[in-house]
Amino acid sequence: MQIKDNVFVITGGGRGLGRAMAVHLAEQGAKLALVDLDGAALDETVGLCAEKGAEARSYICNITDEAKVEQAFAQIKQDFGQINGLVNNAGLLRDGMLIKVKDGELVGKMSLDxxxxxxxxxxxxxxxxxxxxxxxxxxxxxxxVIVNISSVAKAGNIGQTNYAATKAAVASMVVTWGRELARHGIRVGGIAPGVISTDMTAQMKPEAIERLVAAVPVGRLGEMSEMAHTLQYIIENDFFNGRIVEMDGGLRM
Incomplete structure (x- = not known):
């Protein structure tokens, strides 16, 4: 699929990876529908896309609310006239151990919430x-084309029972939907990034960053531009379907 003049929806488009991917697609001539809960951050991303000469609009939406999602996508279709691509980038981290035991006593556990x-x-x-x-x-x-953002954590990771389970789920959805939707000419792909250099990692302690870098065979963190480049590859390669790109620098959890 060509990127120029096609309409792409990006969830979690307000900042971080979502913003980087949106701006990259804007540079290629895409039209962007950006979904997030943070209106101010969305406005910033829309402005950055506009600087690249792209048409971009913001949609404040809680993607866990079925009715709100239905309304948002109906509005996007009305505003742009079509939807050609979706990037499922929005995500949440609430790390914690399944249980915590100290001196033979259970002192904590991951809550249902x-x-x-x-x-x-x-x-x-x-x-x-x-x-x-x-x-x-x-x-x-x-x-x-639909692209799910998974994670290297999909293989399982200490302290991430919830996150790892969901990232494994969205990876399996890539395979399922790639098979189901092909009859409609819709391809589905995924990206499983390792540790990417973002505003969040920039706030980490230097020693924590050093440990992360030491675990990556290529010796550095991934760049958001590299994520965006991988997204472009999946969109433009019409034979790519039902598969995940492991974009982790060789890191295995």
């Missing part, structure tokens, strides 16, 4: 947004 909140955003939100986008694309009859 800690589990459910991550499942609601990362897994259910991805499902709802894809369902709405796929329905619109299928009826349009022009095909389309």
């Amino acid at each position: 800690q589990w459910q909140s991550v499942v609601d955003v990362n897994q259910t939100g991805t499902f709802l947004c894809t369902r709405e986008a796929a329905g619109i694309m299928a009826v349009q009859g022009q095909g389309g």
Whole structure:
């Protein structure tokens, strides 16, 4: 699929990876529908896309709310006339150990809210947004592309029972939807990044960054521009379907 003049929805488009991918697609001539809960951050991203000469609009939406997602995608379709691509980037981290034991006593455990909140955003939100986008694309009859952002943590990681489970789920959705939606000309791909240099990692202690870098065979963190480049590859390669790109510098958890 060509990027120029096509309409792409990016969830979590207000900042971080979502913003980087949006600006990159804007440079390629895409039209952007950016979804997030942070209106101020969305406005900033819209402005950055506009600087690249792209049409971009913001949509404040809680992707865990079925009715809100239905309304948002209907509005995007009305505003742009079509939807050609979706990037399921929005995600939530609420790390914690499953249980904590000290001196033979159970002193803590992951709460149901800690589990459910991550499942609601990362897994259910991805499902709802894809369902709405796929329905619109299928009826349009022009095909389309959907990209799920998974994580190296999908293989399992200490302290991330909730996050790892959801990232494994969205990876399996790539395979399922890649098979289901191909009949409508809709391809589905995924990216499983390792540790990427973002505003969040910039706030980490230097010694924590050093430990992360030491674990990556290529000897550095990934760049947001590299994530955006991987997204471009999936969009433009019409034979890519039902697979995950492991964009982790060789890191394995």
